[in-house]
Amino acid sequence: MQQSRIAFAIGDPAGISPELSARILADEKANLGDLIVIGDQRVLALGARQAGLSLDLPVVPREALEGDLPEGTVLVDMGNCDPENVPIGEASMEGGRAALDNFAAALKVGKAGLAKAVFFTPFNKHAMRLAKSDYVDEIGFIDATIEAERSGREFNVLDEVWNARVTSHIPLRDVADKLSVDRIYESLKLTTEVMEGAGIKRPRIGVAALNPHAGDGRNFGWEDEDILLPAVERAQQEQLAVTGPIPSDTVFVRAIRGEFDAVMTMYHDQGQIAMKLLGFDRGVTLIAGYPFPIVTPAHGTAYDIAGKGIADTGATFNALALGRRLGDELGSQNGAEASASHERQAVSG
């Protein structure tokens, strides 16, 4: 049976996560479908107070995750965080521990096939590290939690433009050494697959150049001609709709004007600067490449406005909507495969 629910993990309780959660759950116009909300009931109540609204969800204990979850939207009360112990607007071990616990539970729900997508409200990395000193980033944590066969990839999605990057959280001085024809080509291929999985047929990808002016004919670096260009050409031979390398100060403008569905960037800030500028309040981060999509708002915990009742749910709504769309697409693709294998079994049986 195709799962219709999204697992919804409440993130760092010291930031705007409780308020965002309460606001979006109370928003009847959001049309989110059924959700398995995972977090401490007291934290969600705090969020409701911060937002100045009331929430009434069926509550089940965390043990329900192991047994039968009732139908419809439910709050799984994890009993893992007393807001009294979490200073608002500060990274704390208590807050980090609850966020990690909720996220791990949501991932397990996804892995068990109980949800078609996993969503979480923002985390604070510093708090995560206070709670778990070897925490590096979401991808490493997901890999370990669901014992993934291969790591996922992070994408940023803003309205109609996607951004994927070849390298991410590494020092800038290491970026050029990490680039290879294979690695860029694989990134282009995976991005195309994920986007097709989201219903975007033959996505057009603009590839951002590494160097200023795309190297200006090798005057400012050789990588654009000797690594990026061959990767692009190989992708084109494989019938991928890829263009580049394009100077990185114009590639996003061209994408926004409708020329590309996605931009492939070579390093973290190359894409993040433009994406955050274009839609600080609307952007979504997607982690794809796992059996289920994982989505979250692209903005952070916003400690500076935590508890003030002014958090904007735009990106949260967009993240849930993308999770639902991707989950449905993935579900129908997997469903098609499953029914095909049933037929084969039926024939051989």
Add this chain to the structure above:
Amino acid sequence: MRPLALSIGDPSGIGPEVILQAWLRRDQDKLSPFYVLGDPALLAARARHLGLDVPLCEAEPEAAESAFDNRLPVAPLENRLTDSAGQPETVNAAGVIEAISRAVTDTVESRAAAVVTAPIAKKPLYDAGFRFPGHTEFLGHLAEELTGRPATPVMMLAGPDLRTVPVTVHQALAGVPETLTQALVEEIARITHRELRQRFGIAEPRLAIAGLNPHAGEGGAMGTEDRDVIAPAIHALQEDGINAFGPLPADTMFHARARAGYDAALCMYHDQALIPVKTIAFDETVNVTLGLPFIRTSPDHGTAFDIAGRGIARPDSLIAAIRLARRLSDNTDTIK
């Protein structure tokens, strides 16, 4: 009022046509007088070709102001320029370089108020033996020649509501961490601070300093330069009473709320400075050179050979460059 000196740029690019269009918009955009260092025959031919009604006159800087209302003043070059829109010609290199040199000389000799340069392309100049990485470096060289004093040209991108200054400019990204030193960050910051006061008329400039690495290195977890190079530079600037702060994560320092907190952002590499300004204001960004004994601005677009001579190039960035050059030279005059 002394006129602005406009160098024609590569005549095979869109320079000539955006200059002609800017002159046509002189009333609408309240442009103060300028003259072109260029070839009158080529400009006349380009105007005819595009159906633009631009009467020209040959004029030295002193005559440009009175002529400007009715005619586009052109100070003829000694080198002729070949008219081939869309096809760069090595033979034009001498004229292209002469136009820049004379615009600078006129300005240093106080015959012109400031230099505005139309875009050049490096390849035809390199083929003719030119050895500077770009306009900015060549201008620094000219300044030293003319004044006998060393000059450190600093590139600034100025948009309607964001100014950025790249500390390293035209070099491979892989080489940036090696080039970036505490002394360099400090020097570029000091020049920027000084010129924001003297030329932009900002009494207490606020400088936001970007980090080099993702999340500004996260305390050394993703690169050490933010902590070991940039932070000490900021500390030294603060000790000298300069309102500098950072290193800031580059991806969260450019949105509107953040921008309201500073007058210029110091960026560590070319694209870190270019991506935000072009994303915010693609057609209206101006390139300003700081650190020279004269004012120089230019549009931030290139020669655009692919659309040259077709009449579809937009003059917005050149017009913004002309207006900013005037404003900066007025401020500087007031201070003098």
